[in-house]
Amino acid sequence: MPVAVALVTLIVVTWLINDQFLSAQSVKDLMLNATILVILATAQAVVLITRNVDLSVGAILGMVAFSVGAFFEAAPQAPVAVIFVVGMLLGGLLGAVNGALVTVAKVPALVITLGTMYAFRGILSTWAGSKQYFSGDNPASFGRLSVETVLGLPIITLIALAVLAVVAVYLAFRRPGRDLYAIGSDPDAAKLFGIRVQARVLLAFTACGALTGLAGVLYASRYNSVGALTGSGLELDVVAAAVVGGVAISGGVGTVVGAGLGAVLLSTITSSLTATRVDKFWQQAIVGVLILAAVVVDRVTAIRRANKLRVSEARDD
Amino acid sequence: MAAAAPADATLVLRDVAKSFGAVAALRSGSLVVESGSIHALIGENGAGKSTMVKIIAGLYRRDSGVFRLDGEEVDFTSTADSKAAGVAVIYQEPTLFPDLTVAENIFVGRQPLSRLGLIDRRRMREEARELFARLGVPIDPDRLAEGLSIADQQIIEIAKAISLDARLLVMDEPTAALSGVEVERLFGVARSLRDRGAGIVFISHRFEEVFDLCDTLTVMRDGAYVSTHRTDEVTVDQIVKEMVGRSIEALFPKEVAPIGEAVLEVEGLERGGVFHDISFQVRSGEIVALAGLVGAGRSEVARAVFGVDAYDSGSVRMNGADVAPRSPQAAIAAGMAFVPEDRRKQGLVMELSVARNLTLTLRSQVSRFGLINNRAEARAADDWSRRLQVKTGSPQHAAATMSGGNQQKVVLAKWLATDPTLLIVDEPTRGIDIGTKSEVHRLLSDLAGRGVAIVMISSELPEVLGMADRVLVMHEGRITAELSRAEATPERVMHAATASTEETVA
Incomplete structure (x- = not known):
């Protein structure tokens, strides 16, 4: 997988320039930084595979992260597990709204979720106003999820890996998971085939929302403050991570493992540019080049295949 | 019965x-x-x-x-x-599904499962292989369907x-x-x-x-x-x-028109896997029908002649001069007009008004200083809707509100306004009610009478037999018969279209 090669190369080169890059603390920071983006990219990949997209994930994440603060303010003694359930339910509900609109209105998901992105963000802004919740307001055990490690891995990173594994198995080895690929590969053929396209697309958006909700809960654990603007602009990073990780925006192609690696790559680039003292501006430019490279590679293979098809058809005559 | x-x-x-x-x-x-x-x-x-x-x-x-x-x-x-x-x-x-493997394409939705409820890929592959063995074809179940x-x-x-x-x-x-x-x-x-x-x-x-x-x-x-x-x-x-078995007399027959010089000459047109060795001529005042079954390659030939699609070899000449391939602009400049099969998608801008659609090809005539003059546009539109008897609530209504027959007339008008010497029409009366059908036929006949050369693609035999001076029948990318009006009977056209027997002509 090219993205894995790029990631290893990036880490090795950075380490050669600055040997502090792979110190224990630095590795832990790398993982913590990547965790939330990995979950979001996993969620987004599920939707992208069906030839849809969800641009409202930043707003959903903000909404859920802010709810975490509000929840602990109202119920400081509640067990930490409850907030995970609440966060995923809220995220799943918002995702289902997207899914329902996309399947019923038959308008491209790009437009629908652009709309819900503003709508969700607007609701959050009205609700939050200028209020912010700080990590100190939450129960200490909640904050510790982002500090303590098991076998050297932060707990929230373990959660992310578990989620990635479950979704990866579901997409590769469960019938509904395979249906998602079929739908993204050719929606008309899927309908002709008798696949329940609408139900599956609704499922994909709901799953994306629920996983984004999980990421929102972890965001509240990991970062110091959450407010009306939490998660703004994140949706583009997420789509970028998935695309760099080999998930085709045109659907039917890619894996969540790839999307996860794409997320790790993007978040590691930031760290390694800091470690090698490169101007921060270059980070965005390099991400841009990576996306273009991913798209070009994708396109070139597609054209090659198409040419092969035409030649083989001509030969049949 | x-x-x-x-x-x-x-x-x-x-x-x-x-x-x-x-x-x-x-x-x-x-x-x-x-x-x-x-x-x-x-x-x-x-x-x-x-x-x-x-x-x-x-x-x-x-x-x-x-x-x-x-x-x-x-x-x-x-x-x-x-x-x-x-x-x-x-x-x-x-x-x-091009992005799925061959095996998966066969089993989507009913993949064999292991005891854990997960898809058993190995069994799926083996079952696919058994199927192919039964069919006697060596297809690799693991390759993608694409290609x-x-x-x-x-x-x-x-x-x-x-x-x-x-x-x-x-x-x-x-x-x-x-x-x-x-x-x-x-x-x-x-x-x-x-x-x-x-x-x-x-x-x-x-x-x-x-x-x-x-x-x-x-x-x-x-x-x-x-x-x-x-x-x-x-x-x-x-x-x-x-x-x-259907009466041809019910439809509007073409009137006899003087037939002149060759306008369009197509020579050895070839596109791998699509059509082969297509040569024909169309003379002024003549209606040549391209008959055949859907998928025989008729529309593809028309699109190549008009420059929408590329071709691998051969030539297209208008009035003796070569027309550049792959350029609809060159084709229009040479005097061609093309009324496509799918008028909703390719012939009309459904959201625009009837008047706008009519004058789309007349931009330079109705504009001054590069801006479209609304009054000139309305005048030109009025003129053409009257000549073709377009029935519409108002020329300002969107094209989508008209009936299929009237939409077709607007598409025709749009092209006739450019004064073409060759008109290519693909399925001119598909989805049009019987009454308007004969009006479209009358229009085509009129045009031929005024010296326009017409290529008409049609899947309807009565239309082909009633309208065409000459019938070219295509089958699987080749011209299998050329029949004069007198020779063209339903049976002969059908035989050539299905390439079923001796009737085929080189």
């Missing part, structure tokens, strides 16, 4: 009707397929065969009529329903149908893209399915295949049932007569 239904019939359709808005796609379709038999369904394009297939597949719901499977009344609302009831359909166009030849894709569709163990298998022109060996292989499979008690519906335009494979056949015409025969009790001529 429907056929009698014996008790052991797998499929019974009686007086089934289906309309889309005002257009009746199927008026009264009847079909009885007994178990353990292969039944051919034949008829011209537009006879209603495909609509019937889609009703059987659960893609459409019938408006009325009887639909029984194994004696049970059924009403499918989706293709999943029909599949669950044991119906497998192989469509003309393979419908595979497979049409024939291989069709084989996968067949493997899919076999693995479903269907009691009713419908094949909608499955052989159109297959070579002789592959057709034989397909027939072998179909016969073995029949011998195991399945009912099979076979749609094909190739009569020799129908007679080779099928036990019985049903003829359809104009959306209705005509007759059912045992294949050993009927001849090709008889069937052809039943397929086309």
